[in-house]
Amino acid sequence: MTQIDDEKMRDITSVLIEGLNTDGAHHKQYAMEQALKLLVPDEFDDCKASWQWMPGIAA
Numbered sequence: 001m002t003q004i005d006d007e008k009m010r011d012i013t014s015v016l017i018e019g020l021n022t023d024g025a026h027h028k029q030y031a032m033e034q035a036l037k038l039l040v041p042d043e044f045d046d047c048k049a050s051w052q053w054m055p056g057i058a059a
Contacts, residue, residue, distance in 0.1 A: 004039070012038045022059045030056025 004012070012035050019031020033056050037044045 008038060018059075024057075024059075026054075026057040027059045028056070029054065030058050032056065 015031050015035045015038065019028045019035070022028060022031065033044075033048075036047070040047070
């Protein structure tokens with residue numbers, strides 16, 4: 001299981017806030033992907049492949 005320390009939680013929070021303040025659904029999608037990678041880095045690729053969501057685009 002991934003451990004989330006205070007620094008990692010700040011990183012995740014920053015990514016999500018930045019995403020919420022960025023125009024365009026594809027940019028918000030990218031921010032959500034980056035936050036998920038920080039939350040569950042070992043499971044991210046399998047999760048994305050299994051669910052097959054559209055990839056986001058960096059702002």
